[in-house]
Amino acid sequence: MARRHIALGLDIGTHQVKAVIAERQRGGGLPEILGTGIAESRGLRHGYIVNGADVARSIKAALAQASAAAGVRPKRCYLSIGGVSLDEFRSSGEAAISRADSEITERDVGNALAASERAIPKQVLQNRKVVHSIPLSFRIDGEKVLGGSPVEMKGGKLSVETLFITCITQHLNDLVAAVESTGVEVEDVMVSPLAASLVTLSKTQKKAGCILANIGAETVSLVVFEDGIPISLKVFPIGSADITNDIALGLRIPLEEAENIKLGVYTSAMYSKKKLDDITTARLSDIFDLIAAHLKKIGKHELLPAGIILTGGGSGISSVSDLAKAALKLPSRVAYLTFNVGGKQQQKDSSWAVAYGLTIWGLSTEEEVGSGIKLPAKAGKSLLTFLQQFLP
Numbered sequence: 001m002a003r004r005h006i007a008l009g010l011d012i013g014t015h016q017v018k019a020v021i022a023e024r025q026r027g028g029g030l031p032e033i034l035g036t037g038i039a040e041s042r043g044l045r046h047g048y049i050v051n052g053a054d055v056a057r058s059i060k061a062a063l064a065q066a067s068a069a070a071g072v073r074p075k076r077c078y079l080s081i082g083g084v085s086l087d088e089f090r091s092s093g094e095a096a097i098s099r100a101d102s103e104i105t106e107r108d109v110g111n112a113l114a115a116s117e118r119a120i121p122k123q124v125l126q127n128r129k130v131v132h133s134i135p136l137s138f139r140i141d142g143e144k145v146l147g148g149s150p151v152e153m154k155g156g157k158l159s160v161e162t163l164f165i166t167c168i169t170q171h172l173n174d175l176v177a178a179v180e181s182t183g184v185e186v187e188d189v190m191v192s193p194l195a196a197s198l199v200t201l202s203k204t205q206k207k208a209g210c211i212l213a214n215i216g217a218e219t220v221s222l223v224v225f226e227d228g229i230p231i232s233l234k235v236f237p238i239g240s241a242d243i244t245n246d247i248a249l250g251l252r253i254p255l256e257e258a259e260n261i262k263l264g265v266y267t268s269a270m271y272s273k274k275k276l277d278d279i280t281t282a283r284l285s286d287i288f289d290l291i292a293a294h295l296k297k298i299g300k301h302e303l304l305p306a307g308i309i310l311t312g313g314g315s316g317i318s319s320v321s322d323l324a325k326a327a328l329k330l331p332s333r334v335a336y337l338t339f340n341v342g343g344k345q346q347q348k349d350s351s352w353a354v355a356y357g358l359t360i361w362g363l364s365t366e367e368e369v370g371s372g373i374k375l376p377a378k379a380g381k382s383l384l385t386f387l388q389q390f391l392p
Helices: 052-070 106-118 169-180 192-200 203-208 240-251 255-262 273-297 320-328 350-364 377-389
Strands: 006-012 016-023 032-040 076-081 087-096 128-140 157-168 185-191 210-215 220-226 229-236 308-311 332-334 336-341 344-349
Touching: 006 052, 006 169, 006 192, 006 350, 016 052, 016 350, 032 052, 032 350, 052 169, 076 169, 076 192, 076 350, 087 106, 087 229, 106 128, 106 157, 128 169, 128 185, 128 229, 157 169, 157 229, 169 185, 185 192, 185 350, 192 210, 192 220, 192 229, 192 308, 192 350, 203 210, 203 220, 210 273, 220 273, 229 273, 240 255, 240 273, 273 320, 308 320, 308 350, 320 332, 336 350, 344 350
Parallel strands: 006 076, 032 336, 076 185, 210 308, 308 332
Antiparallel strands: 006 016, 016 032, 087 157, 128 157, 210 220, 220 229, 336 344
16 A cells, blocks of 8 residues: 655644644645634633643644544644744855865855854844744855756855744743653644644735735744745734724724624624624724834835735735725735645635645755654755746
């Protein structure tokens, strides 16, 4: 019997835990979804674990549901990490070319990347761990390399500018411990915005320049792409739960009804539509103001032709796309996912993007995974190549 290639993607959000079990298809294309599971998150705040036992119970519930549907229980998973602990830092490094004929090799690229990481000030990495190292640009003897990799070109000195994505070490350790307490080993980790980008953005959008914004319950995370490369990542401590709270206070109704009204679900509550729109618009404007300020900081305000793509639970608000377009002066749309289920295409809301993206990541790199690889070493080494070649 042929070996089955199966991957489990686990997205532990502040609002929900989502598990997706998928199988690689012989003919290629998107993996087939065997089972999905969802459970209410408990024990988390802004992505931080405040009660490990509660988090573990939520994970178990989602895994049980997904495993029952799939008819298989994977022993390893690909895990996302998000929340306000994520941050970025840029650094540069250089290395002398090692070969006598001056031809640049992968070893030289690795040496330059290592030098850029050593150049990060110690206080920046205090209590933090590098999750991904993404080379943004290379120079050979001061001249910029066009077209990506400098391998097989010639020169005397190779320089690189690198984007480092980091998280708080304790947060990562707590998250891994919560997962592994359920009997599932964490094989690798990817930050949530990048995992979501694997199934919500096309290669054309990433090449032209775009921003993917996930409006979660307690955070808004975004990743900016240009020339096919993620050039910036940011997380803000604000989310769709704040909109729900504003509606509950403004209309003096229970939180449950406020949540339904926010998402356009019919309720018996009586309210002014204008007042509701004013409340929702005010909070969404705060969110898009933060995004606009970040784009200005990195010099990309109004300069991303493919615009903003919205995901997450907050993207279900009917006015969100129009507000984003007006606030950022960019094309705007809400992402939807197409799952391959039993050979048929099914639509899923974009809140599943992270978990599904993790299965694609896992299945695409499965042959590179060794039992001795420690988290998160593999992700940083192969991430850029993976992102550049992937076409949803």
